[in-house]
Amino acid sequence: MLSTRQLNEIEQLQKEVEAYDVLELKLNWEMLRSRDSKQLDFFHYESNKLIAFIGLYSFGSTVEVTGMVKPTERRKGHFTKLFEEAMTSVQQIGYKKVLLNTPARAKAAQDFLKNQGALYKFSEHQMQWEPQPLTASTGFILRQAESTDLKMRIRLDVEAFDISLEDATAMESRLNGEQDTEMLMIDVNNETIGKIRIQRRDSQAWIYGFSILPEYQGRGIGRKVLQHTVKQQSEAGYSIHLDVETKNAHALRLYEAIGFVVKHAQDYYVYQK
Template sequence: MTGLTTHETLREIEELQRRCEEFEGISMKLNWDSLRREPGGGAAEWLVTYEDELLAGFIGLYSFGSEIEVCGMVRPGYRRRGIFTSLWKRAQSYIARGGAQTVLLNAPAASKSAAGFLKTLPLDFDHAEYQMKWDEKQAAERSAFENKILPDDHVILRPARADEMALLVALDSRGFDMTPEEAADMYDELAMEGNTEHIIVELDGQPAGKLRLWTERHETWIYAFTVDEKLRGRGIGRSALLQTIQREKRSGNGVNLEVSLDNPNALKLYESCGFVITNKQDYFRYIG
């Protein structure tokens, strides 16, 4: 297991990811915001294997409350050598020590190599997510920016304050069916470190929802987007989404998000605002 992450090793992981994605024509979800955090600040744990002085294998373990997500890869040309099997065995020891209640293995739906390995494990399908990207042409065709939404003086987006942790936790807990303790575990600290912003959505001056933005290399990802269930159906989510798109567009950033396939209302909203599906990620629950 690594200790303090180094820029050199992270660059090697990035290079390995590019190789794997180009080889299979896929997009991997490695949660780079977690990989780059310092230990103790919500950082991911990861294991690596080197062969011929090259990074040949990687596995990342991402803790979200009582749940751990696992994602990994092996360099093309070094597969079928048992590298990932060995990494998975080492990861299981870490997972057992941590006492996670749920272990989810995440893989691109289009990855044949991942599908082959997953078949060897005792798994149940848990859920799938679409990765989506805002497309200006699609937005224009769907007239998303001409749709009637609440005026901006009613729906306002602002940065969350440091004293609003309880508000963020409450919105996450109600919006994503988590206990307050699980939601609180998602926040190591509210200080806006790195490339992350926590945003409060207000309706007429009162908190109505929230979202989290993570930006790197002119690509912004929208995470944990929720509107208080008592205020849904009033166009608040649409207004907040369109304002976020407009803001990021002015900054020259692409806009991306993820949505579960079992959330058709959110999928319909995102598509109506010009988002198109780019990839699909499958999640399997480990039952071994």
């Protein structure tokens, strides 16, 4: 588990890097705050100051990797050293797939990943809702997820996001009891047909894992649930954010239709060694 000091150091370095490079890093803070005993975080210090950081984020057999270096300390080999340590840990833990994440506009980071032999896989938009009037939505029930919903949550990940059963099981099991997070199930006519997860931090509400069973898609249910959720979170004083793969054209159109706009983009590369 990371100490309060380490978390504060990561946060300060993130703010410095984002301000200097004018971008947004994806550090998966909900996972940083709930680390287990595995070696998933790598730090490099100079004169007791955090200079470089790499975090590993486990999703079953897949691991995502994100890192950063203090702007004034770049091109000195710090990140390369940390990356080698991180990849050694990846091999020891036994992950089957490694995804390296970088902001789309971070050319130096992209060049580094390509030099490591990583291949571009996909991109993800980070979207934010621009306030506009939303009508009240009906025809569904949102309820708190229960332990008996775990099987359905896993099924939704597999069918809606094409995630492997192994990874979906690991991910949904990890999400149980996560702080500042609300896991909701979507019921229609007494049948559970979807889920949506809301994580609140500071003044932001992030929507994750929003999914509807394929046989219930195309009926307008997803749009109604999304409008209801956005309206509720906005009225509670939160700005609303979400991530979506750029190749998911249907989801992009849905989000844009109710007022979401793209703010940042993240690129993912597959690494094999």
